[in-house]
Amino acid sequence: MEQEQGWADLQINALSKSFRDPKGAQVHALDGVSLSIPAGEFIVLLGPSGCGKTTLLRSIAGFEKIDSGHINLGGNRIDLLPPHKRPVNTVFQSYALFPHMSVAQNIAFGLENEKIDKNEVKARVGQVLELVKLTELADRKPSQMSGGQQQRAALARALAKKPKVLLLDEPLAALDLKLRKSMQFELKRIHRATGTTFVFVTHDQNEAMALGDRIAVFNQGKLQQVGTPFEIYTAPASEFVANFIGESTLLQGKISGQIFEGDGLRITNLNQDINANASAKLIVRPEAFTLMQGQTSCGKVEIKEVIFAGDSLEALLVTQSGHEVKVKTGASLLSQLNVGQSVELFVDVNQIGQIA
Amino acid sequence: MRQKSWSVSHLPVIKPLGIASLVFLYLPLFTVLIFSFNKSEDATTWGGFSTRWYSTILENTDLIRSAKVSLSIAIPCALIAALIATGLAVGMGRATGKVQNFLRALVNAPLVLPEIVTSVGTLALFSLVGVPLRYSSLLFAHVVMCVPFAFLPIRSRLRDFDENIFEAARDLGASSTRVMMKITVPLLVPALLSSGLLSFIISMDDFLTSLFVSGPETTTLPIYIFGLLKLGASPEVNVIAALLLIIPTLGLLVGITWTATRRRSNEARNK
Numbered sequence: 155m156e157q158e159q160g161w162a163d164l165q166i167n168a169l170s171k172s173f174r175d176p177k178g179a180q181v182h183a184l185d186g187v188s189l190s191i192p193a194g195e196f197i198v199l200l201g202p203s204g205c206g207k208t209t210l211l212r213s214i215a216g217f218e219k220i221d222s223g224h225i226n227l228g229g230n231r232i233d234l235l236p237p238h239k240r241p242v243n244t245v246f247q248s249y250a251l252f253p254h255m256s257v258a259q260n261i262a263f264g265l266e267n268e269k270i271d272k273n274e275v276k277a278r279v280g281q282v283l284e285l286v287k288l289t290e291l292a293d294r295k296p297s298q299m300s301g302g303q304q305q306r307a308a309l310a311r312a313l314a315k316k317p318k319v320l321l322l323d324e325p326l327a328a329l330d331l332k333l334r335k336s337m338q339f340e341l342k343r344i345h346r347a348t349g350t351t352f353v354f355v356t357h358d359q360n361e362a363m364a365l366g367d368r369i370a371v372f373n374q375g376k377l378q379q380v381g382t383p384f385e386i387y388t389a390p391a392s393e394f395v396a397n398f399i400g401e402s403t404l405l406q407g408k409i410s411g412q413i414f415e416g417d418g419l420r421i422t423n424l425n426q427d428i429n430a431n432a433s434a435k436l437i438v439r440p441e442a443f444t445l446m447q448g449q450t451s452c453g454k455v456e457i458k459e460v461i462f463a464g465d466s467l468e469a470l471l472v473t474q475s476g477h478e479v480k481v482k483t484g485a486s487l488l489s490q491l492n493v494g495q496s497v498e499l500f501v502d503v504n505q506i507g508q509i510a
Numbered sequence: 511m512r513q514k515s516w517s518v519s520h521l522p523v524i525k526p527l528g529i530a531s532l533v534f535l536y537l538p539l540f541t542v543l544i545f546s547f548n549k550s551e552d553a554t555t556w557g558g559f560s561t562r563w564y565s566t567i568l569e570n571t572d573l574i575r576s577a578k579v580s581l582s583i584a585i586p587c588a589l590i591a592a593l594i595a596t597g598l599a600v601g602m603g604r605a606t607g608k609v610q611n612f613l614r615a616l617v618n619a620p621l622v623l624p625e626i627v628t629s630v631g632t633l634a635l636f637s638l639v640g641v642p643l644r645y646s647s648l649l650f651a652h653v654v655m656c657v658p659f660a661f662l663p664i665r666s667r668l669r670d671f672d673e674n675i676f677e678a679a680r681d682l683g684a685s686s687t688r689v690m691m692k693i694t695v696p697l698l699v700p701a702l703l704s705s706g707l708l709s710f711i712i713s714m715d716d717f718l719t720s721l722f723v724s725g726p727e728t729t730t731l732p733i734y735i736f737g738l739l740k741l742g743a744s745p746e747v748n749v750i751a752a753l754l755l756i757i758p759t760l761g762l763l764v765g766i767t768w769t770a771t772r773r774r775s776n777e778a779r780n781k
C-alpha cells in the first residue's frame with residue numbers, strides 16, 4: 155500500500171496536561187513536552203508506568219483536552235479538532251474491537267464514515283486484511299479469535315483509514331513473549347509496507363530497542379531524551395535514562411586534565427569530549443569494563459559475585475571505597491575468577507558517557 | 511485429618527428450612543393450577559375435573575376489560591421506561607466522579623423506598639397539580655415506578671463494555687449520532703429487551719400504585735382480581751392466576767428455545 159495523502163511531520167509543542175488525583179492534588183501527566191516526529195518515522199515512547207505516555211497519545215488522538223501547548227500535523231494545527239476529524243488513528247491496548255461486528259465489518263466501519271464508494275470500501279478491507287494476514291478470518295467475530303488475531307484486526311482497522319499517523323498504545327503488552335516477538339517483526343514489516351508514521355508506546359526497553367527508529371524516553375511527564383536506540387544506549391543523557399535502559403555503573407568524582415578520580419577508581423586518558431568538573435558523573439555500561447588486559451586500567455577491585463551467562467561473564471565488583479561496579483567480560487576468564495579475589499579493572503575510554 | 515471449615519450451611523436447621531421454603535413457594539402455585547380445573551362452585555373444595563371456569567372467564571367482560579387496561583399500560587410503559595433508562599445510563603457513563611455517584615444514588619433510591627411512599631406521593635402530587643386520574647396519569651405513574659428497575663440491566667451492560675470501543679468509534683471518524691446508532695444501540699439490544707420485559711412484568715403485576723392512581727375507567731387486572739376476592743374466593747380467581755402463571759412461562763420457554771436455536775445456527779455458520 156502506498157502512502158497517498160502526502161507526507162506530514164508531527165510537531166508537538168510545549169504540551170502540558172495535569173489531572174487531579176482523588177485527593178485533589180495536581181498530577182502533571184505531561185509537563186512541557188516538545189517533540190518533532192518526521193513523517194514515516196517509527197518512534198517509540200518509552201517510560202515507566204504512569205509517566206504520561208498514554209496521556210500524550212490520547213492528546214494526539216483528541217481524547218484528552220490539553221492544558222497548554224499545541225500539536226501540528228503537516229503544518230496544520232490539529233489540537234483543536236474533535237477526534238473524528240483528525241487524520242490519525244489509534245490501536246488501543248485493549249484492541250477495542252466492536253464485539254457485534256465481524257472483522258471485515260469492523261474495518262469497513264471506519265471507511266463507511268468517510269462516504270467512500272462501496273466497491274472501494276470492499277477493496278480496501280481486502281487490502282488491509284491481506285496486509286495483516288487475516289484474510290481467512292474476515293467473517294469471524296472478535297470473540298472467536300485469539301489475542302494475536304484480535305491485535306492484527308485492530309491494526310488493520312486503523313490502517314484502513316490511511317492515517318497520517320498511527321498511534322499504538324502498548325499493543326503487544328497482552329501477548330505472550332513468543333507471540334510478542336513475532337508481532338514485533340510483523341509491525342516492522344507493516345510499517346515499511348505502509349510508510350505511515352508510527353507512534354508506539356511501551357514500558358518495555360527491549361521492545362523499544364527492537365522497534366524504534368528513534369526512542370523518546372519519558373519520566374514523570376517530562377521528555378528525558380530522544381535519539382536512536384544506539385544513541386540512547388551508548389550516550390544516555392541522564393542517570394534516569396542510563397538506569398532505565400540497560401545496566402550501567404554511575405561513577406562520581408573529580409575530573410581534571412582528562413583524569414577521573416572517585417569512587418575508589420582512577421581513569422586516565424579520558425576522551426576529549428569529557429569535560430573537566432569538580433563533581434563529575436560518568437556512566438559506564440557493563441561491557442565497557444573488562445577484566446582482560448589491554449584497555450586503560452582503573453585500579454584494583456574485589457570480586458563479589460560472578461555469573462556465567464553462556465557467551466559472557468557478568469561480575470559484580472567492589473572498589474576500594476566500597477562502590478559497586480557491574481562488568482560484562484569474556485567467558486574465557488571463568489576458571490580464573492574467584493569470589494573474594496582482588497583483580498585489576500580495565501575500561502574502554504571511548505565508551506564512557508558523561509551526564510550533567 | 512482434614513478439618514472442614516465451618517459455615518452457616520452446617521447448622522442442622524438449614525436443610526429443613528430450605529426445603530420448607532421451597533415447598534411453601536411452589537405449593538400455592540400447584541394448588542392454584544389444580545384448582546383452576548375444579549368443577550365445584552366453591553373455590554376451595556374439589557368437585558372433580560372440568561374446564562368450565564376457563565370458558566366462564568372468557569365471557570367475563572369486566573375481566574377482559576381490566577386485562578386490556580393492564581396491557582395497554584404495561585406495553586407502552588415498558589417501551590418508555592427502557593428508553594428513559596437508556597438515556598440515563600448513557601448520560602451517567604459520561605458524568606464523572608461525584609456527579610456520577612450522586613446521579614446513581616438518585617436513580618437507585620426508589621428501589622429501596624417502600625412503594626406505598628412513592629404511590630401516596632404520586633397521588634398527592636397529582637391532586638395538588640390537579641391532574642385527573644386517567645389513562646395517561648396511570649401510565650406516567652407506572653413509568654416513574656419502572657425506570658429505576660429498567661435502568662439496572664442497561665447500566666450493567668454498558669459497564670461490561672470496554673470503554674475504549676466508543677472512543678475507537680470516534681477515532682475511526684464516526685459522529686456521535688453514528689456511534690449511538692451503529693455501536694451503542696445494537697450492543698444494548700439484549701439489555702433493552704430485559705429492561706423492557708422487567709418493566710412490563712412490574713407494571714402488569716403492580717397493585718399499590720395502580721390502586722392509588724387509577725380511576726373508575728382504569729381498573730387494572732390486579733385491582734379487578736382483588737375486587738373479586740372481596741366477594742369470597744371465586745373459582746374464576748384460580749383460573750386467572752393459573753393463566754398468569756402459564757402464559758409467561760410459555761413465553762419464556764419460547765424465548766429461550768428461540769435464542770438457543772439462533773446461537774446454534776450462528777455457530778454452525780461460523781464453522
Ligand SMILES: Nc1ncnc2c1ncn2[C@@H]1O[C@H](COP(=O)(O)OP(=O)(O)O)[C@@H](O)[C@H]1O
Binds near residue numbers: 173174202203208209
Ligand atoms: N483521567 C485521569 N484522571 C486522573 N489522573 C489521570 C487520568 N489519566 C491519567 N492520569 C494520571 O496521569 C499520569 C500519567 O498517566 P498515563 O498517561 O496513563 O501514564 P502511562 O501511560 O505512561 O502509564 C498518572 O499519574 C495517572 O495517574
Ligand SMILES: [Mg+2]
Binds near residue numbers: 207
Ligand atoms: Mg499507558
